[in-house]
Amino acid sequence: MDIPKLLDGRLKLRHLVLVDALTKQGSVVGAAAALHVTQPVATRSLHDLESILGVELYERGPRGITPTIFGEAFTAHARAVIAQLTQAGRHVFELAEADRGTVVVGTHLAGSNVLLPGAIARLKVERPLLTVIVREGTPETLLVELEAGRVDLIVGRLTSPTDQSAIRDTLYEESVELVTRARHPLAELDSLTLADLADYPWILPGTETSLRRELEEFFARNGMPLPANRVEATSFLTVRQLLIETDMIAVLPSLIPRDDARLTTLPVALDPIGHSVGITLSPGRTLSPSAEALVGNLRRIAAEIAPPGR
Numbered sequence: 001m002d003i004p005k006l007l008d009g010r011l012k013l014r015h016l017v018l019v020d021a022l023t024k025q026g027s028v029v030g031a032a033a034a035l036h037v038t039q040p041v042a043t044r045s046l047h048d049l050e051s052i053l054g055v056e057l058y059e060r061g062p063r064g065i066t067p068t069i070f071g072e073a074f075t076a077h078a079r080a081v082i083a084q085l086t087q088a089g090r091h092v093f094e095l096a097e098a099d100r101g102t103v104v105v106g107t108h109l110a111g112s113n114v115l116l117p118g119a120i121a122r123l124k125v126e127r128p129l130l131t132v133i134v135r136e137g138t139p140e141t142l143l144v145e146l147e148a149g150r151v152d153l154i155v156g157r158l159t160s161p162t163d164q165s166a167i168r169d170t171l172y173e174e175s176v177e178l179v180t181r182a183r184h185p186l187a188e189l190d191s192l193t194l195a196d197l198a199d200y201p202w203i204l205p206g207t208e209t210s211l212r213r214e215l216e217e218f219f220a221r222n223g224m225p226l227p228a229n230r231v232e233a234t235s236f237l238t239v240r241q242l243l244i245e246t247d248m249i250a251v252l253p254s255l256i257p258r259d260d261a262r263l264t265t266l267p268v269a270l271d272p273i274g275h276s277v278g279i280t281l282s283p284g285r286t287l288s289p290s291a292e293a294l295v296g297n298l299r300r301i302a303a304e305i306a307p308p309g310r
Contacts, residue, residue: 004053013085015049016078018042019057020148023075027064076147083149083285094289101290103152104133106142109205109234110157110174110253111277114305119297126297130290138208138234146282152291154280155298157253159210170278171299172306175254176211178266181243192268194222202227203239203250214273215251253277255305277302 021031022042032042050057057071067075094101107116120132135142135151139159143166145151158168178197180187186196204227205212219226231248233239236256242248244262251270257263279298281287287295 006052010052011049015045015052016081018045019049019071019075019078020082022046022058022065023067023071024144024148026066030064079148080284083147083282086149087285087288090288090290091286100129100131101127101288102131102133103288103290103294104135104150105294106135106137106145106151106154106156108136108139108142108154108156109236109239109256110275111155112136113236114255114259115171115277115298115301116155118301118305119294122297122301123294127290127293130293132294136235138206139210140208143280146280149282149285152287153295156277156280157211158276158278158280164283167281167283168278169281170276171302172277174275174277176251176270176273176275177254177257178268178270179243179250179252179257179263180247180266181245182262182264184247184249184264184266186266187264190267192266194219194224194268197249197266197268198224198227200227200229201246201248202230203242203248204230204232205234205251206232209234211251211273211275218270218273 017035018031021034022028025031025034028042028046029039032039035042046057053070053074055070056068057074058065058067090102105116116134120134123130123132135145137145139154139156142151142154142156146154146166158170160168162168186192186200189196204215216226231242233242239250239252240256240260240263243250249266253275254265257265279295
């Protein structure tokens with residue numbers, strides 16, 4: 001098979017954008033809607049691209065499309081090109097408008113209530129005209145957004161070391177605690193066991209998170225099933241309000257209740273569950289001046305709030 005000539009003028013930027021949308025949406029209809037084009041236009045563009053590459057990028061099924069090995073590979077390259085072009089445009093703009101710019105940061109529960117707000121507040125004092133866009137999501141979703149250049153960096157728990165897909169930089173280590181409202185019936189007790197908590201409702205992280213898997217293992221080691229009376233949530237605002245208004249018990253990073261007078265922690269150790277909090281970046285992509293400025297403030301705030309001895 002001859003190597004496709006992708007620089008002969010047939011491959012267009014719209015083909016790359018389409019592949020990104022198709023893989024993300026899982027259907028031609030969804031991709032067409034996301035790109036504000038008709039389904040026939042999206043289908044024709046996909047056929048053109050597959051003709052250029054000489055392979056099928058997707059398997060068609062009754063419930064949508066699934067990337068083939070060729071589709072997965074080409075999607076990764078398409079997203080890298082889109083990310084580089086997006087970054088190039090923003091970089092040029094920021095060089096021309098030194099006091100302006102935009103940084104898009106993804107976050108999940110760890111780091112979202114203290115680290116990131118503190119860094120943003122300090123950044124806005126230094127550069128008031130800089131726009132900061134914060135996007136919440138699961139770690140897996142945010143990694144896709146990072147790969148595609150839709151976010152510049154991710155702040156949150158680090159679940160794996162640096163690899164070919166992402167650069168992970170630890171800022172501090174943080175423990176995980178059992179958190180309740182300050183006036184919870186168990187809050188005044190000095191000694192508790194996991195069994196004492198069995199009859200209360202719980203708030204647990206979603207099944208797609210590493211913390212959830214670690215909690216399942218923790219309960220199994222202690223000979224107990226996962227609480228049946230539970231809510232699964234990762235939104236900090238939702239979790240906090242549920243804790244304040246009910247007798248629920250949540251599993252949260254230790255910094256979340258530290259400065260919140262309406263929350264407290266229970267004396268039940270979750271060792272060895274803990275995590276590293278840090279920054280995740282895309283390899284091979286230069287940060288814009290705005291993103292660099294945010295990263296600098298994240299490092300300074302992390303040095304100030306890191307738990308003693310960590």
